[in-house]
Amino acid sequence: MLPNVFEVSIYGNLTPFEKNPLLSLARVRIFYKGLNRNRTFITDEFAEKLIASLPYTPVSGIWDENDFSDHGKSREEGRIYGLVPEFPNGAWEKHLDKDGVEREYYCCDVVLFTTRYADAAKIVGKSQSMELWQKSIKGEWVIQGGVKCFKYSDGCFIGLQVLGDDIEPCFEGAAFFSYAESLKEMINILEKYSLNGGKTKMELNFKLSDREKRNAIFALLNPNFNDEGGWEINYEICEIYDEYALVYNGEYFRQYYTKNDETDSLELGNIEKTFVMDISEAEYTALKALRSANGGVFTEIDSKYQSLVDNNSTLQGEKTDLENSVATLTEQVGSLQETINSGADTISGLNSKIEELNATAATQQEAFTALEEEVTSLREFKADAEKAEKLAEIAKYSMLEEEVVKQFTEAVEQGNYTLASLQDALKVAYVNANAQSIFTNVNQPANHFIPKTGTQSPELSGAARLISNRRNNGGN
Secondary structure, three states: OOOOEEEEEEEEEEEEEOOEEEEEEEEEEEEOOEEOOOOEEEOHHHHHHHHHOOOOOEEEEOEEOOEEOOOOOOOOOOEEEEEOOOOOOOEEEEEEOOOOOEEEEEEEEEEEOOOOOHHHHHOOOOEEEEEEOHHHOEEEEEEEOOEEEEEEEEOOEEEEEEOOOOOOOOEOOOOOEOHHHHHHHHHHHHHHOEEEOOOOEEEOOOOOOHHHHHHHHHHHHOOOOOOOOOOOOOOEEEEEOOOEEEEEOOOEEEEEEEEEOOOOEEEEEEEEEEOOOOOOHHHHHHHHHHHHOOOOOOOOHHHHHHHHHHHHHHHHHHHHHHHHHHHHHHHHHHHHHHHHHHOHHHHHHHHHHHHHHHHHHHHHHHHHHHHHHHHHHHHHHHHHHHHHHHHHHHHOOOOOOHHHHHHHHHHHHOOOOOHHHHHHHHHHHHHHHHOOOOOOOOOOOOOOOOOOOOOOOOOOOHHHHHHHHHHHOOOO
């Protein structure tokens, strides 16, 4: 979400409005140019656009018992306590802020409805938020002074919201939101959390929604985000995905995590540095398609590219051989053509020779094509033959449980066995299925293996033969 809320304040003493004694006049300190703590950047040009949109901007607020509240859940809450006049008497005025830095703010007059609303007389000295109309905002994310910020190019005012004494309008973080509301919510959530295993795991008292995941990850990445730690932020959270969060601390990282809704816990995993690339939309679409074609990652591209290069090299060699053959035939054709030109009496014979050579070239090309098709067919035949041989081997062990035979068959269909490894695996399965403990009752009949293809058992390992012989001798 683009930042559209900023801290301002109304100051000075209320004075009667000369055009209407029922109204009062006050002064509001609104914004300064450049980079601000909301991580937005106001240029000279954008400042002029804001100033031009100030006249008739409403001053609104929500009165809650003894003080003003926050922004509320919607624009329709609260009431309008005043407005910026058509000629607001604007000026740039210097002000020493609480952090000890003197900044130059744009200030203007506001008219307050103090007679109609008694609460309006309490606005002076209160903090306010400068609110921009979201749909009017234009700009881009840039790096300014080593800080990622949103640089405005267009926008206009939608209101000046009166805030209570315990409300800070803006909070500088991964998302741009009301400082007091989100900070209080974060503190309340942190009080419900208990850290286990250092700073990598957090046990929760409720199921994990997407918003709670963000809060939990933020708390784990920023253990000093409290009074004792001076509200220190190590990482901002840019986005939350199913397996990782994209975080920022001057550089971008993927912070992997796992969550368990059954145990109501979230645990941090590895953190990997990631990069933001300057690419066009067309390039981004191509990269997404390339990553999708490589299993959702880029790491397989090199090997696949090298394979394509090798195949291309082979084809280029074959192409060169064919081109040489064609060049040779072309030279021969040229030589024959010269002979044809030397005498009319040999034209008929030379033309026949040319046709013969052209036919030879076509035959060679057809033979080459047919050879390629034959090689492909032989490869398919070989694969089918090997598969049939493996399935036949499985068929010899039909006495095994149906599920076991099915598993071997599916593995062969997927190409997971060589014939030798399949034979070994079948023998082991057979031995495991027919092994009998030396403590078994010798009078109990055993299920002996009778192969379909003959009377001889498959070749077994030494241990398997001992077990088989013992079973065949009645356990003796």
